[in-house]
Amino acid sequence: MVSQIKQQEEKMQPEKLAHFKKILLDALQQHTAHIRSDQAAALDYADNDVKDTVDLSVMDVNKELALRLGERESQMVADIDQALLRIKEGSYGICARCSQPIPEVRLEAVPTARYDAACQAIIEAANGDDEHSSL
Numbered sequence: 034m035v036s037q038i039k040q041q042e043e044k045m046q047p048e049k050l051a052h053f054k055k056i057l058l059d060a061l062q063q064h065t066a067h068i069r070s071d072q073a074a075a076l077d078y079a080d081n082d083v084k085d086t087v088d089l090s091v092m093d094v095n096k097e098l099a100l101r102l103g104e105r106e107s108q109m110v111a112d113i114d115q116a117l118l119r120i121k122e123g124s125y126g127i128c129a130r131c132s133q134p135i136p137e138v139r140l141e142a143v144p145t146a147r148y149d150a151a152c153q154a155i156i157e158a159a160n161g162d163d164e165h166s167s168l
């Protein structure tokens with residue numbers, strides 16, 4: 034009995050998984066829409082406003098900005114994809130470093146979290162903060 038209870042605590046329950054899956058799918062949809070509208074806006078801007086009157090540098094800056102935004106969004110989409118894959122594989126909500134369950138509060142805040150806060154801090158300290166610095 035005791036071990037059964039313990040197992041239930043460690044493994045995320047299907048309802049919880051479904052909850053986070055929904056959050057992730059919603060976020061995925063949002064980010065995908067963002068990427069499309071960013072790119073569409075950039076193209077639109079380039080087509081209409083900048084045509085032959087304004088100097089090309091404005092367009093370049095705008096394009097550059099759209100690209101950079103797109104990169105950030107793409108990174109988020111990749112993170113979400115990986116989280117969804119972990120849900121499928123049954124490893125979602127488990128720290129990839131110490132194999133301890135990631136607290137649900139953390140997952141609510143960062144549904145794509147691969148590590149618990151302690152391990153994330155250790156990894157960031159080791160790698161510098163180039164990964165996930167925006168989170």
Ligand SMILES: [Zn+2]
Pocket residue numbers: 128129130131132133148149151152153
């Ligand atoms: Zn950990």
